[in-house]
Amino acid sequence: MRIIEKRFRGSIACRVLSYPIAYGIVKLLLEKRKMDLGQIAANVKRSKSAVCFHLTKLRLANIVRYEHKGKLTTYWIKYPSEVRRVLIACEQLADRISKRLNVDF
Secondary structure, three states, X not given: OOHHHHHHHHHHHXXXXXXXXXXXXXXXXXXXXXXXXHHHHHHHOOOHHHXXXXXXXXHHOOOEEEEEEOOEEEEEEOOHHHXXXXXXXXXXXXXXXXXXXXXXX
8 A cells, every 4th residue: 555545544534533523433432342323322412413424434434334234233443452542642642732731821
């Protein structure tokens, strides 16, 4: 895979995770492993249509996988250990930025 394509895929993943709802969905799926749309919507306290929008983006970014069983669609994280490390890094960076803001302002 060319470097430019890797950077593009990385930027897509970061862009999708920049939405608080998508970020919350990913954290929830990391914790619960597999959930359906109704369960996810109830846990993140958003409408099914809003959750479905973000799940579609997460699927297109290859972060989330899904499986249809009859009328039920189940979602889970495709690469849980890598995604978990990304979220930990994001949270560490946010903590560092917050500490720096207290010093600067």
